[in-house]
Amino acid sequence: MKDHLIEKAARVLRGNWKEKFTIPCEGLYPFQWNWDAGFIAIGWAHVDMKKAKTEIRSLLSGQWSNGFIPQIIFHKESDSYYPGPEVHGAHRSPFYPKDIKTSGITQPPVLGFVLEETLRISNNKEIDFVKEVYDRVFDYSQYFYQYRDPESEGLVYICHNWEAGTDNTPVWDEVWKEMDSPDYDLPRKDNTHIDAENRPTNREYQHYIHLLELFKQWNYDDRLIAEKSPFLIQDPLFNAMLIASNQSLIRLGKQLGKHEQVDLLEQWTNMGIESFNRKLYDRERHAYVYYDLRNQKSLNYVSSSSFAPLFARIPSAERAKKMIETHFNTGEFSGKEQDFYLCASFDPTHERFDPKRYWRGPVWINLNWIVYRGCKRYGYESLAARIKADTIELIRDNGFYEYFDPRKEVQRSLGKGYGGNNFSWTAALLIDLLNETNKE
Numbered sequence: 001m002k003d004h005l006i007e008k009a010a011r012v013l014r015g016n017w018k019e020k021f022t023i024p025c026e027g028l029y030p031f032q033w034n035w036d037a038g039f040i041a042i043g044w045a046h047v048d049m050k051k052a053k054t055e056i057r058s059l060l061s062g063q064w065s066n067g068f069i070p071q072i073i074f075h076k077e078s079d080s081y082y083p084g085p086e087v088h089g090a091h092r093s094p095f096y097p098k099d100i101k102t103s104g105i106t107q108p109p110v111l112g113f114v115l116e117e118t119l120r121i122s123n124n125k126e127i128d129f130v131k132e133v134y135d136r137v138f139d140y141s142q143y144f145y146q147y148r149d150p151e152s153e154g155l156v157y158i159c160h161n162w163e164a165g166t167d168n169t170p171v172w173d174e175v176w177k178e179m180d181s182p183d184y185d186l187p188r189k190d191n192t193h194i195d196a197e198n199r200p201t202n203r204e205y206q207h208y209i210h211l212l213e214l215f216k217q218w219n220y221d222d223r224l225i226a227e228k229s230p231f232l233i234q235d236p237l238f239n240a241m242l243i244a245s246n247q248s249l250i251r252l253g254k255q256l257g258k259h260e261q262v263d264l265l266e267q268w269t270n271m272g273i274e275s276f277n278r279k280l281y282d283r284e285r286h287a288y289v290y291y292d293l294r295n296q297k298s299l300n301y302v303s304s305s306s307f308a309p310l311f312a313r314i315p316s317a318e319r320a321k322k323m324i325e326t327h328f329n330t331g332e333f334s335g336k337e338q339d340f341y342l343c344a345s346f347d348p349t350h351e352r353f354d355p356k357r358y359w360r361g362p363v364w365i366n367l368n369w370i371v372y373r374g375c376k377r378y379g380y381e382s383l384a385a386r387i388k389a390d391t392i393e394l395i396r397d398n399g400f401y402e403y404f405d406p407r408k409e410v411q412r413s414l415g416k417g418y419g420g421n422n423f424s425w426t427a428a429l430l431i432d433l434l435n436e437t438n439k440e
């Protein structure tokens, strides 16, 4: 069974391979996405190391001269996707690369820990590759502390919901309420591929595009964005990914003798962990939440992102225990009235929970992988085993979908997932879970 599933997953990856990078999904996402590329590289590392390295090099080919790595690298033209490079208009930035088109926003910075995973999967053979790309991945971390930490506290902001990776989480409803975006007529393509009830609404898309319009007016100048953007959020998932990447870069840097870089990474990371626990932890809800820097207030919602700090070893053992006891096993994420697959992307007891719509409730495999690893890091073996078993069952019984319904009964009767099928990171991370070479 295991080998058969790994072979099926590898077939999904091979099907999405486009000469030098892997698309997340045919039709729906025809370019290279930043954090997708990271998860995909982990999958490739198990089945074809050369492709894993090419995937990472291709992502780095879109890096800007200030270290920034964009959310999308438009390696080639495609008319199946909106918004393309002209709508993003990122060439207005003086840091924009010369020979390649990219968007001007980023995504959760997973690349640092992806490098360490790749090295581990190769049994330390790929150290020369790590050496080759290390400085560029370091520059990406440095970019955040240079440009996106206006209060010098080790926590960085995101300025667009697409940067979060969790595009339409109900948390952003708070921001949209304050925004008076024009009523753009949008030539959306996503709804031609996927049922509209599983995707963000038109009004939400108008806000997404409006933010891009503002960034264009400001020539993607980070200083102006920090000063004026209506969307300026410290997100627990994004910051946890950055800190986890820094931690990997510290370990790798020590191996490579990169003393100055390691010193800086340690400073940023220590400060970040301290601020994270002070500012983003909600003591009533026993979970990490969001901070709205623009309006200087916490956004106290619990989502799967709330548990990502476990992955970066941010909470104390005591805090981790409280968090896990509150939300899992008999907590709301396990389902109060009916059995739930772990892990819903948004608090299932909240009125804004929608089990079918994208990041407002469905289970996503990359978040499951992050929370699974986090639980293992704190010794919660049986919860980790449950997340792993749920993940495997969802994919084995329904296919390599983009997201799934957390309600067990509903999902079982559907027999398929939601969103795109043959989705790359679903396949890549299943390969990693089934191989488990990554004993820690």
Ligand code: GLC
Binding pocket: 024, 029, 033, 035, 036, 164, 165, 166, 167
């Ligand atoms: C969607 C997801 C985002 C992902 C992208 C490509 O926009 O919300 O996280 O990176 O698709 O798969």
